[in-house]
Amino acid sequence: MAEAMGRRERKKQLSRQAILKAAQQQFATRGYKETSVADIMNAADLGTGTFYNYFQSKEEVLMALLGDSVEMVEAAVRSEKEAGGTSVDLLAAGIKATASFLDENRYVLPLFLAASERAAEPRPQEAEHGSATPGFKGIFEEIISQGQLAGEIRNDVPAELIAEMLHSIYQAAAFSKLEIPFRDNVAMKTCLLLNGIRKE
Template identity: 40%
Template sequence: MEHTLSKREAKKIKSKKNIIQSAIVLFAQKGLKDTSIADIMQKANLGIGTFYNYFQSKDDLLRSLLIQLAMDIRQHYLESINKEKTQAQVLEGLVLYTANLLDQNRFILPLFMRAVDRSALTIQPHVSIKKPLPFKDIFDEIIKTGQDNGEFRSDIPAEIITEMFHSLFQSASFSSLPLKYQENIRYKLNLVLSGIILK
């Protein structure tokens, strides 16, 4: 039996989406610190009290954005393993897809890097993600599969290679070179891939 949304449910979904989209725009324009909940709700054209129907705090909203980002990356990975022929193609596509998401949402990059680098995945000292982000595991899985099938070098632990790929996002964000973020990632990606692919 197909479930149809009531007007109230549809309105709640629309309001939550509106809050998230307004926050994304303001975080990108003003930064996380200088964007208040009042700013977000004014842009969303909703009362401040409505915010708390969906989120406990600004940190809770950030956590939701971060989890959504990780889910998008995982979905892209699942779709790509059915399309691409080699693990190198899957890996390259995943890195470029992630770089594009982070470039569009630069405000979340520091949180994303902290979440990826820590097993506890703490965003702020008082805010933590209960479920691990499925990001490191994806890279490890691709690299280990490539090593098992003889596509990638196996003399280097997969976890070391995974760390190298994660460092691409961070180093590109702090780069002083006159390159766009995604272009910087692409150059570094080619170097790393050339170092692990067996000819």
């Protein structure tokens, strides 16, 4: 019986991964808005009704895909922390990792920007079904708060406001009219902002 349960769980995981992979492909080729749940499930070679056993909505799939970049940011921040970096160094590492992910996966950028306003809190139905809302602002905010406590970051500005400004760098770079590559644009803006919040 345990073996049957194990097989069932593996099958469920494979189906979920197939849906995510198909969604990634469809979003890349059709665009997020133009992709329907039926398109995703056809590409996954699964019945459309099966979708709702794993996700509540197309937006929930988007959030799951964006979770990859959250993991990348967290890994970059951990690595910088282990190397003895300051809170400002941790922020720089996290921002750089996010910019790299978005630059290497350009189709994700509009999805990232569309989701950014929803990133503050998971909705009750998302939490209930295990969907992770990307926590970029939360990651930055936590580092900033710790930096303020450590006396590395100025504390006359709320951590939430600084985190919001850092998060908006990607949108500003994405819509920039300057002939500067996306990553360089993000890096320059990041440098200016971090110099402004660093406590002397």
